[in-house]
Amino acid sequence: MVNDTISLDQLTGWLTRFRDLVTEQVSYLTELDSAIGDADHGSNMTRGMGAVVERIQASPAGTVDELFKGAGMTLVTSVGGASGPLYGTFFLRVGTTAGPVGTLDAPGLAAALRAGLDGVVARGKAEAGDKTMFDVLAPALDAFDDALLVSSDISSAAGAAYSAAQTGRDATEALLARKGRASYLGERSIGHIDPGAASTSLLFQALAEILVKE
């Protein structure tokens, strides 16, 4: 069966699953951040996504834009650090672009995610190879778009995105950081996976998983 749309419920499930994954991987994310940052990425993401899901549960969103704008605002106001504004802006833009709808079709989702990426770039000025979450987000969305050229099945596009995300995440290991905290380490940033890249990979894992599940 081809899933060529994604529902508000599924999108809500995506965020919930992302919360679960960052919570499960809290120590892993923090260990990555210990090596080249300040040892808080796991707790930042867990705190932020915890607040997002709490908010959703307390007052479920009626439309896709409401869902993601709420998530974005919650991240912006509960995380702080670099990841708060970046993930926050990502979801805010996703919401704005998606609009007040109940369901997204494949191109609609792709456009929303792409707007999210643009927001991250506008905020953080990261470029490819800077060793940031950009290095997962960009190739994952490219893979998502490419998959949609072949088939409108969101589930397999999400699978392709997740696969590209993992590759992108692992590729950050060899990079010298030019943005964020890891850049202070210079050459010593090489040899470690970027924590934000790892959490962004979890974001695509969550999307792939909730679509497969159903």
Added chain:
Amino acid sequence: MVNDTISLDQLTGWLTRFRDLVTEQVSYLTELDSAIGDADHGSNMTRGMGAVVERIQASPAGTVDELFKGAGMTLVTSVGGASGPLYGTFFLRVGTTAGPVGTLDAPGLAAALRAGLDGVVARGKAEAGDKTMFDVLAPALDAFDDALLVSSDISSAAGAAYSAAQTGRDATEALLARKGRASYLGERSIGHIDPGAASTSLLFQALAEILVKE
């Protein structure tokens, strides 16, 4: 051969040998003080006796009282803590009682040492069983005096004193401290040898050794 006198040279050798012993045992003394005190007895004694021997070498004493008063003053002004005034007063009284002589006979040495002990008590108010250097000094001098009742040989009296000193030192292990820093530990002071008792035992070891050597 019976040694019934002790010369200024021998007494100088005593102090020098004591300096050597506390220096060799600096870690041991500090470890004892780590268990029930503040981890400085080794460095206190080494600093103090180092200064005493330096002073002696720079300007050798002409008489016994000069030797010990000089040693006592040096300890008082270079050690601080509890051991500075106590060892300092000990040697000051030894010197005053010995007087401006070049040699001490056995009773003369016994009387000088006894005066030293009295000085320690006057300064520190320690009683038998308080778990202090008193618990070595007092039994060692008693053994010294007892030995002299049998023979005027200072060397064997010093051997008896050293033997009593070791017994006294080891006996402090079972005591509950009532004076000095170890008393703050209450029951927890039990089971550890008192550092001052250990250094005082070295004092008698030094005396026994320099008399045997010759």
Added chain:
Amino acid sequence: MKKLINSPETVLADSLVGVAAAHPELRVDHVNRIIYRAAPTRAGKVALLSGGGTGHEPLHGGFVGVGMLDAACAGAVFTSPTPDQMLEATKVVDSGAGVLHIVKNYTGDVMNFEMGAELAAETGIVVSVVVVNDDVAVEDSTFTAGRRGVGTTVLLEKIVGAAAEEGRDLAAVTAVARQVNESGRSMGVALSSCTVPSAGKPTFELPENEMEIGVGIHGEPGRRRVPLAGAAEVARQLVEPILADLDFTGAPTIVMLNGLGGTPLIELYVMYAEVRKILDAAGITVARSLVGNYITALDMAGCSVTILKADDDLLHLWDAPVNTAGLRWGI
């Protein structure tokens, strides 16, 4: 992890309760996690707002008070506060004369303050910003995140606080802030990492015979790991890159020897003695000194040196009365 806390999650909230209890001259907004002076901003006085992740105490909350900051926003440990905090604080402290945001140059702090300032601007408040980037351990480049903001932040908050207290306007106050930032340089060393409460263990392990040179204030590794050395040699490794970066001769300087949280004062004075020997030899005039824990990294053992090239005006502002929990004189 051994800490005097109730739980990693409540460290910030609990410590703010302590701050409120200890300092009646401050007012703590526990919901928004903002520390204010108890008295509102005097009409016409430019307000100074700073903030940052928790774990650098006394920075910034300890520098709120007459002669320094008007408010400080507190984030989670090592995590910038959020834009809504900056918006709220900016609204509260503005007396109409505008608000200067003092931001340490970290991606997170810069972005969050930026968003906060955008929101504040929408309400009509005039906000001016200074981004402190004084850490010579980090190479400066427009293609990277640039230099970290470290020790100079302390001196800047004091000096600029005095300028605002004197009644200088927002442009003038901002100019002083820029001058201080451009004239201050810092470099740090760590003998140990720190333990972030939520991480539960030290951010990195450092063997007995090694130290990290070029660390910031987040318990992170530094630029390089080198053999542990004596105070004189450590001082050399800190001061030389500072002097290589800016010419400090021919002007009075303010020198801060700052502890990173786990190093006792006696070692800071030992280090200060060595720093002064190097500065004396280099012909640098030290007009004012500050030795102590002012901008810390939780329980990290180590220190940093900050040297600020001053002038008569900056010295005059430095000497002006200040009454905060962390710095106080003349009042």
Added chain:
Amino acid sequence: MKKLINSPETVLADSLVGVAAAHPELRVDHVNRIIYRAAPTRAGKVALLSGGGTGHEPLHGGFVGVGMLDAACAGAVFTSPTPDQMLEATKVVDSGAGVLHIVKNYTGDVMNFEMGAELAAETGIVVSVVVVNDDVAVEDSTFTAGRRGVGTTVLLEKIVGAAAEEGRDLAAVTAVARQVNESGRSMGVALSSCTVPSAGKPTFELPENEMEIGVGIHGEPGRRRVPLAGAAEVARQLVEPILADLDFTGAPTIVMLNGLGGTPLIELYVMYAEVRKILDAAGITVARSLVGNYITALDMAGCSVTILKADDDLLHLWDAPVNTAGLRWGI
């Protein structure tokens, strides 16, 4: 051992060089290891002298200055200074109005100050002595060394310093000192020992899940080793023995939450919050608070609580101006 020092033997001398360089308002006698105010004692003012082993910074040298001590004698790490130092300092600070010796109750300190006072008395200077013994962790008995002198020493030096500054005579100043000592109680906890430089390793090892309750300020083990607990429970274990020892109700109190050297300020504020909750519940009025590192044990992690039962006079003296490296306000 990881310390920012040149060598264990030179820590004290090197740190005094740093103190002299950082504080032009002080005068350091490097030969006798005494820190003085730069200005001589005002004629007719009772002089205050204290001192003790190094490793408790800012105590005592950091409390020399207007409104507190006239001089402080520094001993080796954790080792009382020597009588000749006390004699020299006593002679220098006496303006004819007499000198109060402030001695913490440790056998070494008491004996060395006693000998110093004897020598000073021989030169005709009137010396009065207060021995601080405020540590409730230690049972009080005339058959033992008695209670240790800990946190109350800080409050005493401030309050009595103000009394002397006001021109009260030696008897009155001594009476205030006695009153403060009798009204102050302290209790400490350690999460780690410290490393005495000459020993080169921690005085004792404490497992991750244990703490020592009832420690003093010399890195020594405490009265008992207990499981590590949260801040609220630690506060209870510190405050309860203090309240059991003296009735603090019905009077304004001054409360100090003191760090032992290796614990960052944020934890001290967390602890202070918990202490205040207990005091509030017990109906005890806190009039003044002090949170920070004031009487330390090198790099020991932990803290102590001191509560002083005050009255109008003591509060007035507490609030009086003070200008020292470690405590400063109103001037």
